[in-house]
Amino acid sequence: MSVLLEATLRSVQISLITAMVSGLLGVVLAWLVSRTEFTSRKTVASLLSVPYALPPYLLGMAWVVLGNPTVGILRAFLPSNGAYGTLGICFVLSSVAFAFPYLELRAGFDRLDSSLEEAARISGASPVKVFRDISLPLLWPALVNGMCLAFLYALASFGVPAILGLPVRQFVLTTLIYSQLKLGGQAGLIEGFKISLLLLTIAACALGFSHYLTSLKNRLGASISGARSSRPSRIQLGRLAPLVMSVTWLWILLTLVLPWIALTLSALAPIAGSYSPSTFTLRNLSYVLNLADFHEALVNSAVLSVSVASLVVLLGFCLGFLSVRKKKPWASRLIRFFGIPFATPGTVLAFFIIFIFSTLARLGFNADYPLLLMAIAYTLKYAAVGANSLETAYTQIHPSLEEAARISGARTVKLLSTIWAPLLKQSMKAAWLLAFLPLATELTMSVLLTGPGSATLGTVLFQLQEYADQPSAAALAWMLLTLALVIGLMTRKKEIY
Amino acid sequence: MSDLILKNLSKRFGEKEVLSPFTLEVKDRSFLALLGPSGCGKTTLLRIVAGLERPSGGEIWLGSRMLFGQMPHQASGASSSTTVEVPPEDRGLGMVFQSYAVWPHMTVEENVRYPLDIQASRASKRSIDNSSKKPLTLDQRQEACEKALSLVHLLELKDRYPHQLSGGQQQRVALARGLAVEPPILLLDEPLSNLDAKLRSEMRREIREIHRKLNMTILYVTHDQREAFEMATDVVILNAGAIAQKGTPSEILKAPNPGFVTEFLSES
Numbered sequence A: 001m002s003v004l005l006e007a008t009l010r011s012v013q014i015s016l017i018t019a020m021v022s023g024l025l026g027v028v029l030a031w032l033v034s035r036t037e038f039t040s041r042k043t044v045a046s047l048l049s050v051p052y053a054l055p056p057y058l059l060g061m062a063w064v065v066l067g068n069p070t071v072g073i074l075r076a077f078l079p080s081n082g083a084y085g086t087l088g089i090c091f092v093l094s095s096v097a098f099a100f101p102y103l104e105l106r107a108g109f110d111r112l113d114s115s116l117e118e119a120a121r122i123s124g125a126s127p128v129k130v131f132r133d134i135s136l137p138l139l140w141p142a143l144v145n146g147m148c149l150a151f152l153y154a155l156a157s158f159g160v161p162a163i164l165g166l167p168v169r170q171f172v173l174t175t176l177i178y179s180q181l182k183l184g185g186q187a188g189l190i191e192g193f194k195i196s197l198l199l200l201t202i203a204a205c206a207l208g209f210s211h212y213l214t215s216l217k218n219r220l221g222a223s224i225s226g227a228r229s230s231r232p233s234r235i236q237l238g239r240l241a242p243l244v245m246s247v248t249w250l251w252i253l254l255t256l257v258l259p260w261i262a263l264t265l266s267a268l269a270p271i272a273g274s275y276s277p278s279t280f281t282l283r284n285l286s287y288v289l290n291l292a293d294f295h296e297a298l299v300n301s302a303v304l305s306v307s308v309a310s311l312v313v314l315l316g317f318c319l320g321f322l323s324v325r326k327k328k329p330w331a332s333r334l335i336r337f338f339g340i341p342f343a344t345p346g347t348v349l350a351f352f353i354i355f356i357f358s359t360l361a362r363l364g365f366n367a368d369y370p371l372l373l374m375a376i377a378y379t380l381k382y383a384a385v386g387a388n389s390l391e392t393a394y395t396q397i398h399p400s401l402e403e404a405a406r407i408s409g410a411r412t413v414k415l416l417s418t419i420w421a422p423l424l425k426q427s428m429k430a431a432w433l434l435a436f437l438p439l440a441t442e443l444t445m446s447v448l449l450t451g452p453g454s455a456t457l458g459t460v461l462f463q464l465q466e467y468a469d470q471p472s473a474a475a476l477a478w479m480l481l482t483l484a485l486v487i488g489l490m491t492r493k494k495e496i497y
Numbered sequence B: 001m002s003d004l005i006l007k008n009l010s011k012r013f014g015e016k017e018v019l020s021p022f023t024l025e026v027k028d029r030s031f032l033a034l035l036g037p038s039g040c041g042k043t044t045l046l047r048i049v050a051g052l053e054r055p056s057g058g059e060i061w062l063g064s065r066m067l068f069g070q071m072p073h074q075a076s077g078a079s080s081s082t083t084v085e086v087p088p089e090d091r092g093l094g095m096v097f098q099s100y101a102v103w104p105h106m107t108v109e110e111n112v113r114y115p116l117d118i119q120a121s122r123a124s125k126r127s128i129d130n131s132s133k134k135p136l137t138l139d140q141r142q143e144a145c146e147k148a149l150s151l152v153h154l155l156e157l158k159d160r161y162p163h164q165l166s167g168g169q170q171q172r173v174a175l176a177r178g179l180a181v182e183p184p185i186l187l188l189d190e191p192l193s194n195l196d197a198k199l200r201s202e203m204r205r206e207i208r209e210i211h212r213k214l215n216m217t218i219l220y221v222t223h224d225q226r227e228a229f230e231m232a233t234d235v236v237i238l239n240a241g242a243i244a245q246k247g248t249p250s251e252i253l254k255a256p257n258p259g260f261v262t263e264f265l266s267e268s
Ligand SMILES: Nc1ncnc2c1ncn2[C@@H]1O[C@H](COP(=O)(O)OP(=O)(O)OP(=O)(O)O)[C@@H](O)[C@H]1O
Pocket: A230, A231, B013, B016, B018, B036, B037, B038, B039, B040, B041, B042, B043, B044, B045, B098, B223
């Protein structure tokens, strides 16, 4: 079998498994925390939204530490390949991607009038029947969307299949594009172009299929919301409560706590695999902290992520105003257009940018500014985040608030600065974080676009890992994971009910 | 044979006492109207009876069957007891929600058929312990469904989806769904609030007719005095989570308690 065919099949296989596992986990967990009662439910509910903020390749590195076939801490419990290979990739991706269906369905359950479910219970239907006959059909679009996002996420992922797949020579499409480009030259570029088109086609098919699936049953639309009763009556789990509690906590342990412990141990270990406390050392940490590349990466990543996140929020703020309040069709069309680069796998997006600029270079334009290319790629990829969330925010605020100011004589600039900016502050903050968090540790696009003098946190980490300097890589990964966890825990959604 | 008895029942939401402890006996086959201003706890009381809300204290009995409460252990002395809480699906009641709760993904007919089908499949498994009803056949279910739909004048609309109906029509679907299974106790939460005057008086007559024919117990929540006094055999007036007065309609009209009840009845 050709490498390309094998990589295609593996990509599809990994994405399908991840989507299935994520969908199943998302449904079960969202139902448990939204509709049942067990001890520690609120804590579980808010912890489950944390993985969403974590760069998946950090978890991948943690699982290298845990599941390395020769020195991994948990190697005794794992198959002979350890965490390497398709299964390991699926597991690590699912431990982040389940958050898509989970969060979609949580929002769905919140919108769903719970008296619809209560009416079925009073008719005599058991909780399982109520779920099958009422909740699931009504939340079908949310589930399909969540699973589609998980599929696209797995399809586009680069870091995890690189860390867990390349050492055992298992390619997926994204890592294949990367290795083709590393070969360099015209042949690599053309080969990369072909694979990129293939990857794009698969992504488009997945999107189309999910649109088809949601349209099948989406005749309810708006009727889901409407008058909802104050709060759902929660199902008492009775004897099952302890079981449910232990299983959900085990999941949190496996996906959040254990990876962090693994990276901590590995960061402190003098050499990979030696985890006895007597030999622990801070040498790895101080080595990384004194690394010139690290300083450069810190500055680059901070500047890039802060400025691009601010740019996309500002863009969304202006475009949202033009589209919602001024009813400019081109503005809403531009916002829709941003959905395309957002859904495009980062590898493909970066590749096209390289392709365009290398063509320009041959025509005589000097285009050797990796940081600029990264800024363009980041902005294209995340413009949709700012634009969509702010457009929604504009539609949710009653126009009379603006009209009152207009009657008082305020013009556009005054309106934006004195009315809309304060009103939309919370939404802008949320959108900024949504762009900043993934950008600060971006790897997929950066690894292709990077050049001399333009290291980012993601690329430095990837290099350390690739050159098998595992203790230093673990030290850097530990710092990033700790930071991401702290931010994730601080910004996680609080549970009200 | 199966009176509904609420003993020392109370409900708190956090600090807020929504229902202060009260005792209420609803005689079998009676038609009890719960009357009171908005926010006095009528819906909460109904949801507690249905099993959708857990009371903060007290007991609920249906005849000799405990639906909620502390059951003392006979064997191991008086000190220990277990909490009994029959889940809503095992209480065998019918309910019409204030918010209708008509399932948007099912047609009118499917909505009304659903409880009938569930009961048939459960009866064939004999999972409802207190009823020895025979499972209805497919034809009988179809018949019951059509009977309920014609009762609320919706037979022609049976293939529509709820979003193709007006608010009042949706409310009548909810009513038909609650009536179709002919439950021993029917809980109605302002079931006529969204209908026009003509339809409303027609439905009032129908509900009273059904009550007489089917011999069921009805708990009817409303803030419309006329509805309460015209239809019910007993009226309970609630004020801020406490019973202000109870009695037959004529008793209350003849001698309303001074204070809240007198005032409440004089506003109309
Ligand atoms: N989940 C809840 N949490 C806190 N308070 C609640 C909750 N549900 C109801 N309440 C409060 O309990 C009181 C009684 O509410 P309930 O819905 O029973 O009123 P009601 O008599 O049915 O009013 P209406 O005629 O408007 O339907 C209200 O003051 C309400 O604010």
